[in-house]
Amino acid sequence: MSQAEKLRVGVIGGGYIGTTVGRQFNTEPRSTVTALADVSADTRQAAGETLYVGDGSQYEDYREMLDAESLDAVLVGTPHTLHHEMVTAALDRNLHAFCDKPLTTDLDEARDLAERAEASEQVLMVGYQRHLNPAFKTARQRWQGEGETLSPDYLSAEITQDWISRFEDTWRTDPDLSGGGNLYDTGSHLIDAVLWTTGLVPEEVSAEMVFADDEGRVDQRAILTVEFADGAHGTIAVHSDAPCVREHVHVWDEEGAVYLEGRQWEERELERIDADSTTVIPFIDRSKQRNKAEAFVDCIESGEEPPATARDALAVTALTEAAYEAARSGERVSVELD
The missing domain is CATH 3.30.360.10 (Dihydrodipicolinate Reductase; domain 2)
Known part of the structure; x- marks a missing residue:
C-alpha cells in the first residue's frame, strides 16, 4: 500500500494516549499519523519526534490543524472534558474519530455524540479496550x-x-x-x-x-x-x-x-x-487480538460497528x-x- 493510500490521521493531544495509540496507527500498514496538535510546545515537540510529524504539521490549535491538513481521521487523546467539542469538530468536517475514554463527562453531550454517530457515515470509536x-x-x-x-x-x-x-x-x-x-x-x-x-x-x-x-x-x-x-x-x-x-x-x-x-x-x-x-x-x-488502531481501520474499511x-x-x-x-x-x- 502506498503512502497516499493510507488513512491519514491527525492526533489531538500529544500525551500518553496520543503517542501510544498514535504509534499503533503508524505501525498499522493501512494508516499513518500526518499531523499533530497540542497546546504545549514541549509536548508537541516530543510527540512529533515520537510520531515522526515534522514542525510544519504541528499545531497549537487543533482547529487550525483540521482546516489546514488533508486528513481522513483524528485521534482525540486530550483531557476528558474537551472530548465533545473535538469529536464534534471532526465529525462536522466528515472525519472519522477515535476518542479516548470516557467519551464525555456530560450526559447531554454523550447523548449528542451517540445520536451524531448513529446518523453519520463516519466511524466514531471509543477507546474502551x-x-x-x-x-x-x-x-x-x-x-x-x-x-x-x-x-x-x-x-x-x-x-x-x-x-x-x-x-x-x-x-x-x-x-x-x-x-x-x-x-x-x-x-x-x-x-x-x-x-x-x-x-x-x-x-x-x-x-x-x-x-x-x-x-x-x-x-x-x-x-x-x-x-x-x-x-x-x-x-x-x-x-x-x-x-x-x-x-x-x-x-x-x-x-x-x-x-x-x-x-x-x-x-x-x-x-x-x-x-x-x-x-x-x-x-x-x-x-x-486486534489493537485499537487496527480495529478502527477495519471499521472504516468494512463498515462494521x-x-x-x-x-x-x-x-x-x-x-x-x-x-x-x-x-x-x-x-x-x-x-x-x-
Missing part, C-alpha cells in the same frame, strides 16, 4: 452470545491503583479537565467492562465516596451499589490509594460464575466457577454521573439512559 480483550469477549458470550444465553444475577467488580499519588498535580486530578476523580479515569474502564460484558442495563445507583478535595469533586474511593433491569444487582468499587493495580470482576448466574482477574496492565485471566464449586480455566485464543460505540460510552457516562449525584446527595439516583 476491554471490547478487544479476548478474556472479556469470551466471558461476554455466556450472557450475550448466539443461541441460548444465561442471565446475570449479581456481580462484584473492583479495581485498586496508586492513582492519587501518581496523578497528583496533573490534569487527571483537576475536575475541570477530568470531569471528576478516578471513577472517570481508570474506574470508567471498570464500569464499561461490567456493562458491556454482561449486557446489564443499570436503572438505579447509590454510592459512597471519599473525596480528595474540599469541593467534593475528585473521588479517591468510590463504592457503587447498582440495581439493574430484570432484578440483577451488584457493587462496583474503585480504590485510588492502593500500592498496586489489581482488577477483579466476578459475575454470578444460575449455573455458577465467571471470574475475570488481572494485575497491573497485564492480560486478564478468565475462570469459570461451576455450581458444584469446580473451577474451569477455558482456553483463551489471543492470537487474533466499532467495538466500543458512542452508545456504549453513553451508558458509562450515565451511570457515572448518577453515581456522583448519589454520593453527594445520599440518595438513590435513577440512571438516565434515554
Whole structure:
C-alpha cells in the first residue's frame, strides 16, 4: 500500500494516549499519523519526534490543524472534558474519530455524540479496550452470545491503583479537565467492562465516596451499589490509594460464575466457577487480538460497528454521573439512559 493510500490521521493531544495509540496507527500498514496538535510546545515537540510529524504539521490549535491538513481521521487523546467539542469538530468536517475514554463527562453531550454517530457515515470509536480483550469477549458470550444465553444475577467488580499519588498535580486530578476523580479515569474502564460484558442495563445507583478535595469533586474511593433491569444487582468499587493495580470482576448466574482477574496492565485471566464449586480455566485464543488502531481501520474499511460505540460510552457516562449525584446527595439516583 502506498503512502497516499493510507488513512491519514491527525492526533489531538500529544500525551500518553496520543503517542501510544498514535504509534499503533503508524505501525498499522493501512494508516499513518500526518499531523499533530497540542497546546504545549514541549509536548508537541516530543510527540512529533515520537510520531515522526515534522514542525510544519504541528499545531497549537487543533482547529487550525483540521482546516489546514488533508486528513481522513483524528485521534482525540486530550483531557476528558474537551472530548465533545473535538469529536464534534471532526465529525462536522466528515472525519472519522477515535476518542479516548470516557467519551464525555456530560450526559447531554454523550447523548449528542451517540445520536451524531448513529446518523453519520463516519466511524466514531471509543477507546474502551476491554471490547478487544479476548478474556472479556469470551466471558461476554455466556450472557450475550448466539443461541441460548444465561442471565446475570449479581456481580462484584473492583479495581485498586496508586492513582492519587501518581496523578497528583496533573490534569487527571483537576475536575475541570477530568470531569471528576478516578471513577472517570481508570474506574470508567471498570464500569464499561461490567456493562458491556454482561449486557446489564443499570436503572438505579447509590454510592459512597471519599473525596480528595474540599469541593467534593475528585473521588479517591468510590463504592457503587447498582440495581439493574430484570432484578440483577451488584457493587462496583474503585480504590485510588492502593500500592498496586489489581482488577477483579466476578459475575454470578444460575449455573455458577465467571471470574475475570488481572494485575497491573497485564492480560486478564478468565475462570469459570461451576455450581458444584469446580473451577474451569477455558482456553483463551489471543492470537487474533486486534489493537485499537487496527480495529478502527477495519471499521472504516468494512463498515462494521466499532467495538466500543458512542452508545456504549453513553451508558458509562450515565451511570457515572448518577453515581456522583448519589454520593453527594445520599440518595438513590435513577440512571438516565434515554
